[in-house]
Amino acid sequence: MDHELVNPAKLEPWLNEHVQGFQGPFDIVKLAGGQSNPTFRLDSRSGSYVLRRKPPGVLLKSAHAVDREFRVQNALSETNVPVARMHALCEDDDVLGASFYVMDMIDGQSFDDPQLLEVSVDQRRAIYSEMNRVLTEIHTVDLTATGLDDFGAPGNYFRRQTDRWSKQYKATETERISDMDDLMIWLDQNMPEDDGQRSLVHGDYRIDNLLFSKDGPDCLAVLDWELSTLGHPYADLAAVIMQWRMPVGEDGRGLAGVDRAKHGLPTDQEFIDEYCDRRGIAGIDGFGFYLAFCFFRMAGILQGVKKRALDGNAADPQRALRLGKYVDEFARQGLAAAKTV
Numbered sequence: 001m002d003h004e005l006v007n008p009a010k011l012e013p014w015l016n017e018h019v020q021g022f023q024g025p026f027d028i029v030k031l032a033g034g035q036s037n038p039t040f041r042l043d044s045r046s047g048s049y050v051l052r053r054k055p056p057g058v059l060l061k062s063a064h065a066v067d068r069e070f071r072v073q074n075a076l077s078e079t080n081v082p083v084a085r086m087h088a089l090c091e092d093d094d095v096l097g098a099s100f101y102v103m104d105m106i107d108g109q110s111f112d113d114p115q116l117l118e119v120s121v122d123q124r125r126a127i128y129s130e131m132n133r134v135l136t137e138i139h140t141v142d143l144t145a146t147g148l149d150d151f152g153a154p155g156n157y158f159r160r161q162t163d164r165w166s167k168q169y170k171a172t173e174t175e176r177i178s179d180m181d182d183l184m185i186w187l188d189q190n191m192p193e194d195d196g197q198r199s200l201v202h203g204d205y206r207i208d209n210l211l212f213s214k215d216g217p218d219c220l221a222v223l224d225w226e227l228s229t230l231g232h233p234y235a236d237l238a239a240v241i242m243q244w245r246m247p248v249g250e251d252g253r254g255l256a257g258v259d260r261a262k263h264g265l266p267t268d269q270e271f272i273d274e275y276c277d278r279r280g281i282a283g284i285d286g287f288g289f290y291l292a293f294c295f296f297r298m299a300g301i302l303q304g305v306k307k308r309a310l311d312g313n314a315a316d317p318q319r320a321l322r323l324g325k326y327v328d329e330f331a332r333q334g335l336a337a338a339k340t341v
Contacts (some may be wrong), residue, residue: 006029006040006051006096014095015042018088019102022046032316036226036305037066041105049087054101055313067091068102068151069225075146080137084221088158091279101304108211108220114244114265116207121175121264126217128266128275134219135280139199139233148200152230156194157201158293161231162187165300172307177329183296186338192289197234203227205236206243208253237275238290241268242298247332251322290341295334299327 006028022317051253052066074086075152076259085104093099109118116124153160154155165182202209204227211221246254260267272283276283284290305314306324314320 004191005038005053005056010095011051014090015102019049021088022049034220037069042102043333049102050084050105051094051100054077054098055308056097057253065226066099066101068228068320070103070139072151072225072228073103074149075148076141077262079141079146080215081141082134082219082221084223106211106221107214108330110208110211112208112250112253113248114207115248115258115263116265123217124264125266127207127212128271130212131210131240132271132274133278134210134222135205135236136275137201137277138205138222138236148230151200151228152172155190157198157231157235158187158289159191159272161190161235161297162293165297169303172304174303174307174310176333177328179328180296180299181297183292183331183334183338186295186335187289187293188291190338190341193288195232197232198230201229201231201235201236203229203236203239205239206253232290233279233307234284235288235291236271236286237284238243238270238294239298240271242291242333244268245324246319246329251326253321277339286341292334292341295330295337296301299330300336302327302330 005222008026008028012026014027015024022044023046024044025040029041029043031041031050032040036055037052038050038055042051052069054066054338057257070086070089073083076083077085084106086103087097089101090096091099101123111118111127116127119127141148143151161183164196166188169180169184171285202222202225205222209224210219211223212219243253244255246252247256248254258265272287274283277329283295302323303321306327307316309317309324
């Protein structure tokens with residue numbers, strides 16, 4: 001299946017032409033994760049690279065935007081946001097059957113479990129503080145200097161995103177979930193006015209989308225920019241808190257029920273306060289709305305993952321089906337967050 005998605009005979013001539021210094025031949029290894037866009041490691045004589053491509057099959061409009069992933073990371077190369085070096089984007093379907101891009105392979109440390117059990121208590125605090133710092137760097141990127149001032153539509157970000165994901169959820173709906181229906185109605189009826197904040201947003205900011213140094217807490221790269229756009233920075237911040245409220249384990253990847261003080265992990269409010277201090281803001285009113293929105297959007301994303309698994313187009317079908325079971329939980333927690341506004 002891997003060679004059906006990445007045909008070496010077709011890829012190597014393209015790499016020779018578009019990736020400076022590339023020297024074949026190369027080996028292909030499919031990387032774990034990458035539920036949306038299949039991701040591969042290419043090991044060659046000139047070094048190791050990462051290739052991300054669109055999945056096969058019929059895709060929703062605007063989904064799996066590898067061109068946007070490539071553009072934003074390339075634009076951030078001269079900023080304080082750590083990203084991998086981009087090499088080339090291919091939009092010629094004759095090469096691999098779908099658009100893809102190639103970037104450097106970063107030799108870093110990743111953490112699938114937000115408990116960070118692999119490191120000491122002191123290191124955990126430092127890593128989460130670094131995660132907080134990088135988030136504020138994303139939200140303070142100079143959009144004009146980076147050429148990203150047209151990277152998202154103008155207007156109320158939360159209205160735009162709620163409308164988009166409501167449509168995409170309905171397009172991939174496999175059974176009726178009353179909590180999801182109620183959550184979409186609540187978000188529509190409780191939409192805040194646009195407060196004028198507009199920044200680059202990652203769209204899926206969480207610990208397992210960051211690569212850290214093996215020798216310390218420094219973040220080496222932020223990965224998986226598929227959902228990035230221009231929008232409201234509180235969406236990224238609330239997404240971090242949302243993830244922590246999920247169950248502990250490989251699929252939930254949350255901190256529900258964990259004694260954070262004992263394990264050296266920040267509380268929700270500590271992380272929010274540190275973020276606000278870095279950005280020089282007094283606090284965030286109505287945070288429950290932003291949290292409810294993030295639960296809703298993730299439910300919509302996972303519904304799409306589930307639908308692709310059922311249609312036979314998922315990068316990892318078994319895991320996709322397991323993740324799809326969480327749609328109900330995200331909808332339920334979204335409604336619970338709405339009640340805190």
